[in-house]
Amino acid sequence: MRKSEKKKQVIKRDRYLKIRVTEEELEAFKRKFKNSGMRTFSGFVRAMIFEGYIVHFNEEELREIYHLVANISNNISQIILHVSRDDDSFDSDIAEIKEKMAQIWQPLNFFTCKVLQLRH
Structure with missing residues (x-):
């Protein structure tokens, strides 16, 4: 089959898949579709x-990691402040x-930004 013949070949989609969703879920689908840049909802x-995937994460664990990194960063900043006051050799x-x-x-x-984007 030539390349031009492949382009003209139309896929016939004659089967239906029905699912039930809440109004909120439908709105989430519509928002994601709008942001996708794709031409058709189907x-x-x-x-x-x-091609999609399911991501399950615990928001509380993410907040805890973020909090721990912030504490470590603050502690390091305090150490740097004290060391640099007395000695510039470091x-x-x-x-x-x-x-x-x-x-x-x-x-x-x-990662935090991507997780927030995945939320409805």
């Missing part, structure tokens, strides 16, 4: 079924610590 739902070490903390915060913030 195509969007098929993509969600075949400047390179302090710069490395700040860089490592940024490396921790960046994926944590990214």
Whole structure:
């Protein structure tokens, strides 16, 4: 089959899949569809079924991780403040610590943002 023939081939979708949803769930589907940039709602739902995934997370655990990282970051900042007052010989070490903390915060913030996007 030539490339041009493949383009002209139409997929006949003659089966129906019916599901029941609440009004809130339907609105969530519509919002996600609107943000998807896809042309048809049916195509969007098929993509969600075949290419989507289910993510289960515990918001309380995420908050706890965030809280712990914030505490560690604050403690490190206090240590840096006290060390830099008395001695500037640790400047390179302090710069490395700040860089490592940024490396921790960046994926944590990214992950938190993605989790929030997954919510209805």
